[in-house]
Amino acid sequence: MVENKNNNHKIPKDHPRYQSLKYRHQIIEGMKCLVVTEAGLIAHGRGECFDYILGEKTSETAYNATRAAIAALLLAENPIISVNGNVTALIPKKLAELSNLLKIPLEINLFYGKKGRIEAITEMLESSGALDILGKEQSKMVEINELSSNRRKVDPKGIQKSDIVMVPLEDGDRTEALKKLGKTIITVDLNPISRTSLNADITIVDNIIRTIPLMIEIYKELKNFDKKDLEDILSSFNNKENIGKTLDLIIDYIKKEKIKLLNEL
Numbered sequence: 567m568v569e570n571k572n573n574n575h576k577i578p579k580d581h582p583r584y585q586s587l588k589y590r591h592q593i594i595e596g597m598k599c600l601v602v603t604e605a606g607l608i609a610h611g612r613g614e615c616f617d618y619i620l621g622e623k624t625s626e627t628a629y630n631a632t633r634a635a636i637a638a639l640l641l642a643e644n645p646i647i648s649v650n651g652n653v654t655a656l657i658p659k660k661l662a663e664l665s666n667l668l669k670i671p672l673e674i675n676l677f678y679g680k681k682g683r684i685e686a687i688t689e690m691l692e693s694s695g696a697l698d699i700l701g702k703e704q705s706k707m708v709e710i711n712e713l714s715s716n717r718r719k720v721d722p723k724g725i726q727k728s729d730i731v732m733v734p735l736e737d738g739d740r741t742e743a744l745k746k747l748g749k750t751i752i753t754v755d756l757n758p759i760s761r762t763s764l765n766a767d768i769t770i771v772d773n774i775i776r777t778i779p780l781m782i783e784i785y786k787e788l789k790n791f792d793k794k795d796l797e798d799i800l801s802s803f804n805n806k807e808n809i810g811k812t813l814d815l816i817i818d819y820i821k822k823e824k825i826k827l828l829n830e831l
């Protein structure tokens with residue numbers, strides 16, 4: 567049973583939408599302590615909608631993209647995982663575990679730079695066990711000229727010097743700007759046709775709550791692979807083709823739901 571501190575209503579574990587409600591309330595609680603921005607609630611709802619029409623499970627295409635992402639991160643020289651409010655509120659412990667295992671820093675990079683948010687996110691990540699957090703000291707940040715949003719402020723030890731950036735739950739323009747700077751982009755986005763999804767090099771169309779634990783599992787499998795095997799995984803992955811297959815999955819899912827509905831008539 568999860569308590570919804572919002573109105574003292576308890577969510578029973580046997581509720582058919584238990585998982586979904588649990589994460590909703592994590593986002594709401596995250597907003598109350600400044601980790602999540604108000605717009606983060608809307609972003610979460612948009613994600614839920616796509617998750618619904620993907621059957622709320624990791625597809626084969628998402629699995630393949632996640633495997634390619636781990637291969638790319640293991641081959642990278644200066645990889646970095648960019649984190650925002652939603653990602654932190656949804657899966658802080660596993661995020662910290664992934665960062666610590668792969669020895670990849672987490673860089674806090676926010677679209678909505680409200681006072682107190684960086685401190686709140688830092689606290690949540692640190693108390694979840696994250697050992698290497700960048701983007702904490704605004705005075706030490708440098709600016710990316712290609713970007714006008716708050717996301718232009720990056721850590722010189724992180725995103726600025728990175729070769730690969732993982733940008734989960736991203737809004738529009740940053741992927742394009744980072745790509746202009748020659749960086750390889752991995753994203754996690756339930757919307758397969760968002761600008762970020764279409765512009766990234768590796769697009770994982772899945773819920774971040776499933777992706778991060780899966781990344782840990784796949785890392786354990788690939789960590790002793792040699793360079794050549796990792797390069798083979800990467801070169802056999804085609805992002806555009808994979809997104810196309812994901813769109814087919816959505817079409818098939820809707821068609822199946824339609825057939826079920828018509829058979830019930």
Ligand code: PTJ
Pocket residue numbers: 601602603605606607608609610611612613614616650651652656675676677678679735736737738754755756757760772773774775
């Ligand atoms: O914490 P901040 O200030 O950096 O702001 C973070 C948000 C998420 C509010 C900001 O980046 C934003 O407005 O993002 P967008 O433009 O709403 O895009 C977020 C994308 O993430 C959308 O395509 C959603 O479908 C997708 N998304 C939402 N929840 C999930 C998700 N993808 C994967 N897993 C989710 N749980």
